[in-house]
Amino acid sequence: MTIKKLYIDKEIAEYPLSLEIKQRLSIPAETVDSPESIFKSISALPDPVGAGKKVLFITRNKGAFVRPCPGTRYYTCCGYMILHIGTFCLMDCTYCILQSYFHPPLLQYYVNQEAMMAALDDVFTRTRIRRIGTGEFTDSLIWETIDPISAKLIQKFAGQSQAVLELKTKTINIDHLLSLPHNRKTIMAWSLNTKNIIRSQEGGAASLNARLDAATRCQTYNYPLAFHFDPLIVYPGCIEEYYDVIDQLFDRINPDNIVWISLGSFRFMPDLKTIIEHRFPDSKIIYGEFIKGLDGKMRYFKPLRLSLYKKIIDYIKYRAPGVCVYFCMEDDEIWKHTMGFLPSEYGGLPAILDNAAIRHCGLRTCSD
Amino acid sequence: MVYKNKSVQLCLIDQKDLTYQISTLKPVDCISQSVSQIGLINPPILSPVGNSGYRIVSGFRRIAACKKIGWSELSARILPSDMEQINILGLAIADNVQHRELNLIEQAVAIEKLGLYLDDDTDIISYGKKIGLQLNRQFINRLRRLNKLSDSIKDRVISDTIPLTIALELDKLDTASAEEVALFFDELRPTLNQQKEILLLVKELARVEDRSISDLIKTGSIGAIRGDMDLDRSQKLKRIRALLKKRRYPAIHHFEALFDRNLKALELPRxxxxxxxxxxxxxRFSMTIFFHSLAEFKTHVGTLIRLADAPHFIEILKKQIDNQETLY
Structure with missing residues (x-):
């Protein structure tokens, strides 16, 4: 997807960063008093989601820059913090929950970065270790051509030992980041999936090979790495194909340099189904064997998830016995039956991941 | 309304001209009998066409009845020749509305015909109010979609075999599939909820299996059940619903069957x-025990204690699917 039109919030129109972005993009630009008219015109289009990917609205983040990842009480959350740099994505994955998360979905980028940096300074002075990522409401690295924000953040995080930044992506926009002084306080992370799913469901995303190439290059520059098998999608032959991805990963990446690997199966709020049916009529991923989970999201039938996770974890552990593997939003039953332990036995999932970050990234609390 | 009452020769009335026909009622013999016995109580309304011809505005069935019993002329109410067509149409619709409640297809026809003279939905809603049609934008859109369906599906909407919500879903299918689903519902008469369930299952199964819905429900095992002369309608419906669920959710079906087997093997008392x-x-699994006495309670507790080591009980709690290889 390419951005065709830039809307600039009048409030920040004269910010140096706004002017830089305007100049860099060199596309039709319009200054607006409020985003309402943009929202209204996009919502009225037959494909608001697709339209929202072609329009960028630069504005101020009026809310918190650092906020907790929205978990639910029924499933185990990892205590992750989101650094809210912008919303939505230029890629077009069929399963993307952002399609139904924002109303309307729209590329938004926040230019009041002085407030963001202040929010980070506040985090860095706290005693608690934080794992912070930019890749929840957007892909971490899609903004680099508009504003190299990841480069700024990597350098910011390099100067402290209280928090680790995770840049989660399906792109390979890493060239300008490689030689930065990161001090291992930034984890470069890729979402991984089978070639089949990448080809058929992840529009505009880099191939598996390219992602692993990029990860290998980051490893060469001593960046700690992470990988996310999320969403795992069930289809005939998927297990063998996931084994193949795991093989390719560990054939190229040193497991000792992997901070964590997460697993999560495809789950979605029910209204995403209609969006996927309309936007991606060739996609069959919504016709899996889903039930309504305890949090209202559609999830694969639990015995199916148990079986899928068990196979994948066993294979990861076979290839890399010491690597930290965790589930994104699963319950104790899944943990116990597939991992053989409960997070609570090790102080809870946040503590498990904090310890992984301490080990791999040299984090320490202020009291250390 | 100023009419001119006049005796009109039947041969001057163009019965094939359906410009103002709204009613979906078919000609019935009882009208012929009534007209023949009592005569024409309500004279039809006609609109003059050309020098001597007439177009029917209201009374299509009455005129057909008169013709059937051999009349050569009848009394009619003739509209002024300069009357605007929209008002003639309005009169035709109002005449039907005043006699009875219009069915959905008649309302759809009325909307379509009003659309020939009125530019937008606001005008249709406002004009409709004057002639007794209660409309809103959403309903107008639904009626328009309904009007696009084939005559056979419309007939099933009129006969209440297919409710409006289902008819609108059929509008989203290819013609052959819509026809076959309508036929299928006509044959087996599922309830509205069953229709919704079946439609969702066949739509998704067709997508999963890369075939058309019509092929899915016409051929193979579903076709065979439909054609089985030894089964009655409810048996067919039950088997087809079970089959569709099993094919759409094979792992869930497999696991539920496994659960049922394990539960049966536990031989729990009632x-x-x-x-x-x-x-x-x-x-959270739950176990509820019912008892009338301490002795009965002790017996049940003993059963529960034995359960703790029963392999089938342990299997149930593990939630494991056997034969997993086939699932992926």
């Missing part, structure tokens, strides 16, 4: 009720 979590998603 007074102990064992329930898994909804959809097997949560972790």
């Amino acid at each position: 007074d102990i009720d064992f329930s898994p979590p909804a959809n097997f998603e949560g972790n």
Whole structure:
């Protein structure tokens, strides 16, 4: 997807960063008093989601820059913090929950970065270790051509030992980041999936090979790495194909340099189904064997998830016995039956991941 | 309204001109009998066409009845020749509305015909109010979609075999599939909820299996059940619903069958009720015991203690699917 039109919030129109972005993009630009008219015109289009990917609205983040990842009480959350740099994505994955998360979905980028940096300074002075990522409401690295924000953040995080930044992506926009002084306080992370799913469901995303190439290059520059098998999608032959991805990963990446690997199966709020049916009529991923989970999201039938996770974890552990593997939003039953332990036995999932970050990234609390 | 009452020769009335026909009622013999016995109580309304011809505005069935019993002329109310067509149409619709409640297809026809003279939905809503049609934008859109369906599906909407919500879903299917689903519902007469369930299952199964809905429900095992002369309608419906669920959700079906087998093997007494979590998603199973005496209670407790080591009980709690290889 390419951005065709830039809307600039009048409030920040004269910010140096706004002017830089305007100049860099060199596309039709319009200054607006409020985003309402943009929202209204996009919502009225037959494909608001697709339209929202072609329009960028630069504005101020009026809310918190650092906020907790929205978990639910029924499933185990990892205590992750989101650094809210912008919303939505230029890629077009069929399963993307952002399609139904924002109303309307729209590329938004926040230019009041002085407030963001202040929010980070506040985090860095706290005693608690934080794992912070930019890749929840957007892909971490899609903004680099508009504003190299990841480069700024990597350098910011390099100067402290209280928090680790995770840049989660399906792109390979890493060239300008490689030689930065990161001090291992930034984890470069890729979402991984089978070639089949990448080809058929992840529009505009880099191939598996390219992602692993990029990860290998980051490893060469001593960046700690992470990988996310999320969403795992069930289809005939998927297990063998996931084994193949795991093989390719560990054939190229040193497991000792992997901070964590997460697993999560495809789950979605029910209204995403209609969006996927309309936007991606060739996609069959919504016709899996889903039930309504305890949090209202559609999830694969639990015995199916148990079986899928068990196979994948066993294979990861076979290839890399010491690597930290965790589930994104699963319950104790899944943990116990597939991992053989409960997070609570090790102080809870946040503590498990904090310890992984301490080990791999040299984090320490202020009291250390 | 100023009419001119006049005796009109039947041969001057163009019965094939359906410009103002709204009613979907078919000609019936009883009208012919009534006209023949009592005469024409309500004279039809006609609109003059050309020098001497007439177009029917209201009374299509009455005129057909007169012709059937051999009349050569009848009394009619003739509209002024300069009357605007929209008002003639309005009169035709109002005449039907004043006699009875219009069915959905008649309302759809009325909307379509009003659309020939009125530019937008606001005008249609406002004009409709004057002639007794209660409309809103959403309903107009639904009626328009209904009007696009084939005559056979419309007939099933009129006969209440297919409710409006289902008819609108059929509008989203290819013609052959819509026809076949309508036929299928006509044959087996599922309830509205069953129709919704079946439609969703066949739509998704067709997508999963890369075939058309019509092929799915016309051929193979579903076709065979439909054609089985030894089964009655409800038996067919039950088998087809079960088959569709099994094919759409093979792992869930497989697991539920496994659960049922394990539960049966536990041989629990009738007074102990064992329930898994909804959809097997949560972790909380429940066991309810009913008893009348301390002795009965002790017996049940003994059963529960024995359960703890029963392999089938342990299998149930593990939530494992056997034969997993086939699932992926």
